[in-house]
Every structure is written in C-alpha cells, then in structure tokens.
Amino acid sequence: MREGGLSGKAACITNPIVGKLYGDRAFSSLSRAGFEPYRIDIPDGEEYKSLEWVSHIYDKLIEYRMERQSPIVALGGGVVGDIAGFAAATYLRGIPYVQVPTTLLAQVDSSVGGKTGVNHPMGKNLIGSFYQPKMVLIDVDALKTLEPRDIKAGLAEVIKYGIIRDSGFFAFLESNYKDALALGDSLVYAIKVSCSIKAKVIEEDETETGVRAILNFGHTLGHAIEAATHYKELRHGEAVAIGMAAAARLSLKLGLCNKDVCQRIEGLLAKVGLPTKLSAVSYQLSAKDLFQAMEIDKKMTGGKIKFVMVEDIGRTTFRQLDRGDFPLDLLGILN
Template sequence: MKLTVNLPKNPYDIIIQKDSLAQVGDWVKDLWKPQKIAIITDDHVASLYLETVKTSLEKAGFESIAFVFPEGESSKNLETVNQAYEFLVKEDMTRSDGIIALGGGVVGDLAGFVAATYMRGIHFLQVPTSLTAQVDSSIGGKTGVNTPFAKNMVGSFYQPDGVLIDPQTLKTLGKRELIEGMGEVVKYGLIDDVQLWKDLKQMDGSIDSILEHAENIIYRSCEVKRKIVVEDELDKGVRLYLNFGHTIGHAIEATAGYGQVMHGEAVAIGMVQVSRVAENKGLMPAGITDQVVAMCQKFGLPTSHQPWKADELYEALTHDKKARGKSIQLILVPKLGSAAIHSIPMEEMKDYLEQ
C-alpha cells in the first residue's frame, strides 16, 4: 500500500508493506544516490533490527554507520542531540549524506531534529517500528525534543524523503507499547474517520486483534494524517485537529516524568478529560464521553491518571505550543468523525482540569 504526501516543496511516499524492513536498501536506492547513511536508533530497536537494516543498505551499495542511544522518552533531549552531532562530526558526515530514523516516536522525533539542524539540514528517512510512530509521529515533518518545561518544546518542521512502514515490527513490541499506539488510532477515528471508528468497534480489543488488523489501522490513520498535513503543513489551522487530547496529555507526560506515562496513554486520558468537561459545558454532544471511555477501555488504554495535580498540570500546559498569547486552541469533537478548534482564555483551561 502506498500513500503520497503531496506537499508542494517536498512530496514523499508512505509505503506500508509487510516484511519490507529486509528490503530497505532497495527502497533507499530508489530515493538517494550512493552516500554514507547514519542510522539513528535506540538500544532496544538496535538489538532487534539494526543488523537487518545495515545489511540491506550495504547490499544496495550504501556505507552505513549507527548512532545508538538509550531507549526511552528520558533520552529525548538536547544532551542526546549533542551526542549525535559529535558522532556525525567524528564520522565525517557531510551535507551530501543522510540519516535514517529507525525506531519509535522518540527515535523519529530526535533523529528528524538532528537531520533538520546538522549543517543546517541533511536529508533523512523514517523507518518507524512502533504503532505510535507508524500511525502518527513519522508522518508530517514534526521533529523535536523535550525540555524540563514542556514536551517537544524545541523542534522544527522538517519533512522526510520517505516513510517505510513494516507492520511485522509490531510483533516485537511489548504489550503496553503496542496498546499505547491505539491512543492515536482512536483519536483518528474520533476526529476524521467514521469508518475507522466502526472498524475499531468491530474488533475485540485483544493484542491478536490489533495485529490482525494492523495494515488497515495503519493505512486509515496515515490517510487522515496525510490529508491534514497536506492541507496545513505548518500547524496553523486544521492540523491542530490532530492535537485532540494532546494539550492535557502532554501536561500529564511532563508532570509525571517523561516516560512514566506513555504518549498514547496520555492522549487517551486527555481525550476523556476534555470530552467530559466539554460535554458538561454543552460543547460536545451528550454520550460521546462514554463512547470514548468504552473504546479506550476495550483496547486497554487508561482513562484517568493519579495523582491528579491540577495546579501542576495547568502550569505545564501554559507552555503548550497551541497557546496563543493568553489563549489556547483547544480541540473538541462536536460530532463523531469531525473536529473543531475552540479558542479559549488560558485561564479557562483550569475548568478542563477539574476532576
């Protein structure tokens, strides 16, 4: 399966194909001239897939090197970025060379940021191996790292030259890691794709069911993201729809300590919390919160978080990138399969943090 992200300055394809990881070299050969390639990955993914990718690249005529950092959200920071810069300099990487991000969302965001900023930008490719990365973070060009103040506070928009998705990699994810990716999938059904929502309702929520329906889940999710990114590449309008549940979700991730609550888990909690309060305010239809809760619970996603420290969460979300002066762009779902931007004073976000 193939989707094309038709951006005017940098169009690229998303390839979704089982067992494609072993053929990554042939894919790259169609996109890049012979060059040195730095594979950026974490130590867990490296133990599973690095040799497969390196072998395939070298068979296709590419020289490959690897920068491997410790797994987890706690590594997604400027310290790791600086270590990557030092590695690239020592390996004599030039602007004619490229970077491949091999891994989940943390790897993709960090590697993309390194590619965007090293020598003012060298080209790169995304090879996502987690469900969250395959359906969301590998597409659209958002790169970035966390700071003590907020998630993804430092970053840039920098599109890849292509995205290669092998659904078979999901079989090596841990149960929690696979389930958290469903937070983003559920979001896509809510904001844009009623058919995806119907497909999710027909699934039994088990790990086997997720893996069995992986290609359809990935394709439909990527199609929603592709469509929105093409319409609004730089996050100034409808691309904000993709942030449903993220305003509170990011605050939960930051206050809990990066990595303690996984991204998709935080998004699920954020979607439930926003929906409940918006429904009470008459801004979302009655009953939609119950549907969101039921869907999240079916797939094993959390719908609440403890300890709930409203003051700390509010302080964290004041640094959210969706803030505009003293207001914030909150995303709501006025009906299933449709999203809307609701601009409110920042102070009103305190209502959305009430338990």
C-alpha cells in the same frame, strides 16, 4: 532508498534495544542497496531526547564525514525518530532522512508529518523544526517484539484519527479492536488509514497554522499529565487517552456533543484497555498543576489554551480557554 536519490554513506540512528533487535538487518539491507552504513546509538528513553544527545549525534556525523546527500536512517520509536529528524534538519543545514518507525505510535503518528525536535528541561518538544523525511518505511512485523502495553498506547492515536476525521473508521475500530490488539489484519488496515488521515491533514496545513491543530485532540491535557507526572508513569498514548476522554467530557459539558458521542469515545478507549481517568496515576494532581503544565506547553497563545473539542465522531471544533474559563471542576470530571 536509491530510488529516492539517496547515496553514499548512511547513518543509522537507533538505541540499544531496537539496535539489538533490528540493527543487523537494517545494516545489511543498507549495504545490499549500496550504502556505506554507520551506526549511531542514543540511550533508550524520553530523557535522552535532548540537545546534549543531538550534540553527540553531530559529533558522530562529523566523525563519519557525512555529506549533504548522505541520509540519516531513524530506526526506532518516536524518540529516535524525533531526535534523528532534528539532527537531519540541522546538520549541514539539512541532510535527507528516512524514518523506519518500529513502534505503533511511531508508525501511525510521529514518523509522518515532519515534526522533529527534542525536549528542554522546561518542557517537552520545545526545540524543533518542521522537516519532512524523504520516505517512511513501515514494517508491521517489527511490532511483534513490542509490549502489549505499547500496542494499546499506539492504538490511542489510531482511535484519535477516527474521532477527528472518520466516523466509519471509528466504527471499524469498535468492531475490530480485538483483532487489532492481536496484531491481525485489522491493525495493518488501521495503520494505513491512520497514516493517510494524518498525511491529508498535513497536506492541508503543514506548519500548524490552522487545521493541523486537530491532531492535538486529547494532547493538550495529555501533555500536561505527562509533564506533571514527570514522564514516568504513563506512556504518551495513555496520557493522550485520558486527555481525549476529558476533551469528550468537556465537549459534552459545554453542549458541543451529545452523551452518545462521549460514551462511545470513552467506551472504545476502555475496551482497548486504555486509561480514561486521572485516577490511573498515583500522583495527586490538582487543576492548578495541570494548568501550569499547559501554560508551558507551546499550544498556548496570548494566555489562552486552544482546546480541540468534539462535536460528533469524525467532527471537531476549537475553543480558546483562559485560566478563568478553565473548568476547575475538570478533575471532578476526571476522577
């Protein structure tokens, strides 16, 4: 971090779970590097990714007299990374921050690309900013303390990168998913490839005016499922897996891809142990519930929802769907 021009105090934002596992190690490594470390905890859980807890972080940053060149270190999963990044983007009009992602999802997705933010009672990630971290430090050993369910959920995003940009990588995952699930070398390789695909897409379009939206493959419906189930039943990656399976089926239905593409996508998700159907949740969701949730999502413009569709493994396209176009039999496809 010193090489990145950072100095002085460092505020390590974490939660009690990650703090207990890795807080001491992070603290001593910051001290060894000559920083004066402070710790700020937020409670564990998506519901604390809120403006209220950003305010708590500001109070602490002010109390610790954090200055312009003092970095924030986000130690944790996507929740910690998003809120810590948002605090960094706004405190003193922006101070540097470093992402130290400790979940697979955060390592392959949320820590890269500079999207920071918090939830609003009306919807997820509605408040935020684009603000790039000074660096992202990934230690794959941190994944050893994760639940297997969280590894699978993170793999949903990994699979997404193969679908949207890299058919060779998708085929690699088809052959090596067992080793990846067992945290073998295939996972280390998959993290590297995922980060480089995401970084490349973001270099092309940092603020999502165009191509960056392909990263939302499976997310439009995925976010709607998460919202309609009150963020309680599914991990983000699980909802995205259902969303990707639905997007593939919809693409097939609209004649954009062939059956083989659709089957390979659903097949890999299922082999990894991810859900591909809405029947995985206990809520009885209607197409109306899901559409309403999608309307609140910020991916809606001019009353239309921008859907990322798949044409082939490694190639996507966009379709704008309005309420009328929205296939009401989608649930029939899903269940």
